[in-house]
Amino acid sequence: MFEIRKATQNDAQTAFDIRLLAIRHQCIGAYTEKQMLAWTKGSAEDGYDVLMEKHFYLGCVQGEPVATGMLDPENREIGAIFIHPDFMRRGLGKRVLRFLEDLARDLGLREVCLDATLNAADLYRRYGYVGEESAIYHSPSGLQLACVPMVKKL
Template identity: 70%
Template structure:
């Protein structure tokens, strides 16, 4: 059973490792090997921990983190829906996304946005996000990656 909890400082390296493994496994073919190398270089302490402590959630199975998700309320943005390769295709990413959308709705947001990686755009479309145009995502580290900006209206339940 998946438990979703707020990430804490001590979870930083674990969340960063989930990110590395998911990107290296899922994004092959959508981005060049050079882009993947730059994207997954560095360490958790290079700014990831600070971001993670503010906005991140962990999806855990039997107490072990297997997925991440981010909700930045100020930017009305969802991101970092990442799942360890051994746990992909089990609906975990969808459950994290649903949780974050529900949280955003409960906190008064009427829509959320995200920058989908090229390999994840279809997943987000199936989840109700809209967006077709490719843009360039500029990471804080200077990396530029093609992405698809998407938005979803959050319906009241």
């Protein structure tokens, strides 16, 4: 059974590890090895733990975290949707995305945006997100990665 719950400060390392594994598994070919290693270096204490205080959620299978997702209502932004590689291709990413969109609606948002990784842009288009132009994502750590900014009307 898949359930989504609010993340706590104690979940930071688990969420960080899911992110690391998902990036290294799913983004091969979309980004260089050097970019992926730079993107996944460090630890949860390097700032990822601060995200747990926001609208950050974990998707769990039988109580075990296997997916992450976040909503930043101030910026109307969905992000950090990562699925552990052992649980990919089971529709869990779609369920996390829908959960975050429903949360955004409940908070009164009429649209949401996200910066899709190059390998995920087509997936988001299938779920109603619009965006074609590439841009550069500037991470808080200073890393710059190509992405596709996308928007969806709720």
